Amino acid sequence: MVTLESLVEGPRARGAFVLRLELDGDWAIEVADESMLTVMAVLAGDCVVSTASGEATAQKGNVVVVRGPGPFSVASEPGRPPDFIIPPDQTCVDVHGNRLVESMNRGIRSWGTTLRGEDRILVGTYANPLEVGRLSAQLLPEVMVERTDPATQVFAELLADQAATDAPGQAVVLDRLLDVLLIATVRAAGNGTSHRTDPPIDRVLDRLHNNPQSPLSVDAMARMESMSRAAFSQRFRERTGLGPGAYLRRLRLAWAADTLLAGTRTIAAIAEQAGYGSPASFSTAFKQEHGQSPRDWRLRRGREAPSLPGA
Known part of the structure; x- marks a missing residue:
């Protein structure tokens, strides 16, 4: 895949947003945070990601990359109306605008309906890319769903573990692990998948x-x-x-x-x-x-x- 260095140098995390979602039952999240890139690793269960151009299903072991800044949704099933909304300030609200940050807090960088959900998704967003990275990101498909190899899965699991930890320098650790996960996923997409390249x-x-x-x-x-x-x-x-x-x-x-x-x-x-x-x-x-x-x-x-x- 083209311009990996530019892609990561641009969005390269300076305090990227990393969160573990723990969800049970039926659910749908509308994401309107205007981030340039969102990376989601499905750790358990499955989900459906919908963008303006269509929808894609992701299962355990998949990593999804969504190109912003347009809105998208992630849900337990196709066509489900949103239960939660993520606006640009990343403070989750319900469909009536009520804040849910505190009521659905499940620990350090963990949010959802339960402590350990049937559907577990690790989310990382690049909200403040530099301009060359922003231009590089536009070369990606609107959404990619990639089956990870064992090494990439290790990165996802390590990032999930580190997301639940607070220690000196932790923001830098999360930033670099998210970068590695993104690179591995985009590299996999360039190794003969269905995504269009030239x-x-x-x-x-x-x-x-x-x-x-x-x-x-x-x-x-x-x-x-x-x-x-x-x-x-x-x-x-x-x-x-x-x-x-x-x-x-x-x-x-x-x-x-x-x-x-x-x-x-x-x-x-x-x-x-x-x-x-x-x-x-x-x-x-x-x-x-x-x-x-x-x-x-x-x-x-x-x-x-x-x-x-x-x-």
């Missing part, structure tokens, strides 16, 4: 993501895979939804947005490395893409510490 285009995408400042032209990209410009451009658009030139432009501006937050380079230097002839032309393009000038982005976004969603 290896020649993915190789070019990897090249671009590894070096967004590369001055590659569309013709040069096509030559890398011994394709005509027209055929390459058509397949690239089918894979990403954008033409190669437009995608590279968006990738460079995403890289610039993330680099601005690092605070180690001047705006003029970033503009030059992103392929713009002047800071003024860079500022215009950046504002069109991100809605803020590079200076405002650095000042405002740089002050925003990653939030820890409330359990």
Whole structure:
């Protein structure tokens, strides 16, 4: 699967939300938290995940990856109306808006209708991705359901155990374990599953993501895979939804947005490395893409510490 490094570096957890769901009987949860990615490991029982494009069933041993930020639902059976709703602040409510955080608390990072449910699901969300990671995530299917191998299942079980623990540095432990689980799942999806990929285009995408400042032209990209410009451009658009030139432009501006937050380079230097002839032309393009000038982005976004969603 394309751009694993970019995918994980972008959403890479700085206080990712991790929770164990313990549920019995019939249930349905509507998730509207606007997270960029949600990872769910089914530890016991099964569930149905529904998105705007359809639904998929997941069983014990499956890991589900849902691409946001659109809403989705997870339920004990298809078509069941929601019993619980997860809004953007991650504070669960019922259909009438009543808070359920306290009444359904089942211990450290554990929530549900019972202490140990027939359906047990480990949930991890990436709520604050960097811009290159956000762009990489859009290359994933809206929902993936993967049967885990024994090694990946060990990661899921270890993450579930660690979710029930509070110790110094625990947030970092959870973040890294969630990253490993995501990588293993996306890697499995790229090893000959039903999810649509295009290896020649993915190789070019990897090249671009590894070096967004590369001055590659569309013709040069096509030559890398011994394709005509027209055929390459058509397949690239089918894979990403954008033409190669437009995608590279968006990738460079995403890289610039993330680099601005690092605070180690001047705006003029970033503009030059992103392929713009002047800071003024860079500022215009950046504002069109991100809605803020590079200076405002650095000042405002740089002050925003990653939030820890409330359990």
